[in-house]
Amino acid sequence: MRSTGSKAASAPKLDLVARLRGAGLRPTRQRIALGRLLFSGIDRHVTAEALHLEAARTGAELSLATVYNTLHQFTTAGLLRQVFVDGEKSYFDTNTGDHHHFYAKDRETLIDIPGDAVVIDGLPKAPAGMDIERVEVVVRLKPKA
Amino acid sequence: MRSTGSKAASAPKLDLVARLRGAGLRPTRQRIALGRLLFSGIDRHVTAEALHLEAARTGAELSLATVYNTLHQFTTAGLLRQVFVDGEKSYFDTNTGDHHHFYAKDRETLIDIPGDAVVIDGLPKAPAGMDIERVEVVVRLKPKA
DNA sequence: CAATAGATTAGAATAATTCTAATGTAAGAA
DNA sequence: TTCTTACATTAGAATTATTCTAATCTATTG
Structure with missing residues (x-):
């Protein structure tokens, strides 16, 4: 096993940056913060509101509007899928299969x-x-x- | 064929009144106006906004809030079914089967x-x-x- | 190391929907 | 019948979800 010298936790971050770049999206602070929460390995179903709250808890500062924008950008890029089950709010699914x-x-x-x-x-x-x-x-x- | 003496067009209205009463809903002016548009015989898919516009065109005066309230009351009563296909707005279906x-x-x-x-x-x-x-x-x- | 073009963010605006105070209505009492 | 009371209904006001766009940031080129 080869080491880059950085601590283990940063490996997924590098993957994420590559993933965003591959989707034609700049790896900004906001997108990395949300991407880390979303693409940690386990499949998730989130609402914009819930993800915004979760991001705030981990110290990320970004507006709810940005969360919406980002979720849609990820969806368009094929990284997420939007599911419609309720008239109130939309859910976004990390399982795109x-x-x-x-x-x-x-x-x-x-x-x-x-x-x-x-x-x-x-x-x-x-x-x-x-x-x-x-x-x-x-x-x-x-x-x- | 027996006649009640009223003109033919009012027969469906009587049915509608009975239908509302049967569902435990008072046959108010607003509900009758919307019910006539919805339960004319053919299956329909409507949004609150579209139905409100349609009601206004036929001369009915009622608020959009009342359209929403009524659609939900009809849904709860089993007269309509709500379908979720889009995050923007809800559709209501007159086909409840x-x-x-x-x-x-x-x-x-x-x-x-x-x-x-x-x-x-x-x-x-x-x-x-x-x-x-x-x-x-x-x-x-x-x-x- | 500017200058420029294009991407990104987030405050402000909008759209969809719900809430609640005001109004209407049925049913019983006198 | 008319009054009264209790409950149902309506719709203006408020809220919530989401989008729009002007301001900001970033990569790239001269």
Whole structure:
């Protein structure tokens, strides 16, 4: 194993910088702070508000507007995926692969469903002039009676 | 065929009044105006804003807030169903039966997919303490390249 | 080491939705 | 019937979520 001499924690940061550059985005202070929270390895589902709060807790100073802007930039770059399960606010998912979701409204919580487990049959073909971009399944949960 | 003596157009209105009463809602001027637009027979997908505009065009005077309130009351009563396909605004669907949707973001348009056509296999069972309330499929469309 | 062009940020503005005080309405009492 | 009371309903005001754009920053070139 080769060492760069920097402490272990900075390796992911270097990866992140490369990832941002690869997506055509400048690795600014704000994007690095948010990227670290989002791409730490585990899949996450966040709202702009929640991520802003989390960033503030870790000492990052950036406006909520920047969090929104950044989430959209990441989404456009394919680093995130936006999921629509609620009229109130949007969720952003770090898992951009083929998968679906459970949604528990009472807990405002999303849970991934692996895409390869699910098979959907009988969908009509797309209307004329249109292509299917993606098929999303949301399973709404309620507390057991 | 029996006649009540009133003109033909008022028959649906009587049905509507009965329908509202049956749902535990008073048949107020505002609810009747919106109900007439919504429950005319054909399935519809509306936003609060669009319905408000449409009501205004037919001469009804009511605030946008009342449209929102009414749409939610109708939804709670089971007369409408809310669909989440976009972070911007909510759509309300007069078709409350089992079915799914195509969504064309570039046209902000919803198209029904009959529920009995679609079969979904391989869904995991609900997490402990939770029941499945509903499975929603949204097929996102993009203009053909 | 400027100067310039383009990218990025965040305060201000907007849009969507909800909240609550004011108003309307049904039902019973007199 | 009319008055009264309790509850349902409405809509202006307030709030929340999100976007817009002027100001700022940064990379690049002369």
